[in-house]
Amino acid sequence: MEKLFLPYHLALLAAKNNFDEECFAWYNADTELIIFHNTRIKPKGLYNSGVKKIDLHESKTLAPLYQQITDWLRENHGIVLTIYCSPHGYESDFDYLNEDLFKRNNQPKEFLSKDYYAAFDNGIEQAFNLLIETNP
Numbered sequence: 001m002e003k004l005f006l007p008y009h010l011a012l013l014a015a016k017n018n019f020d021e022e023c024f025a026w027y028n029a030d031t032e033l034i035i036f037h038n039t040r041i042k043p044k045g046l047y048n049s050g051v052k053k054i055d056l057h058e059s060k061t062l063a064p065l066y067q068q069i070t071d072w073l074r075e076n077h078g079i080v081l082t083i084y085c086s087p088h089g090y091e092s093d094f095d096y097l098n099e100d101l102f103k104r105n106n107q108p109k110e111f112l113s114k115d116y117y118a119a120f121d122n123g124i125e126q127a128f129n130l131l132i133e134t135n136p
Helices: 008-016 066-077 099-104 116-134
Strands: 025-027 033-035 039-042 045-048 079-086 089-096
Touching: 008 116, 066 079, 066 116, 079 116, 089 116
Parallel strands: none
Antiparallel strands: 025 033, 039 045, 079 089
């Protein structure tokens, strides 16, 4: 289940880019992934509620799901991340819905890996760094 969550170094970049959506997990000060378990009963059934940055001690970092980050990048910053597969491995790429980013024509640096998550992590890291460069 841990592979569903961003690794710690990317969670830190998410926080640096003001990611603060509800998450099911966080990293403690020792960079250990802690998965939140709190089930409540609502009229329409069970649901799990997560945590936001405000709920955590400053030494803890939210641990978003990969899907949360790809949605957040697309919906909040107009960056659409895609992972391609070839006979040589996996490669990350992104397109821009945000015209300002598109005008800068900041294409991700080529990165090829035999590991899907390494390519995914690389694409996310490049997108975060792009946001840091454009929004100092």
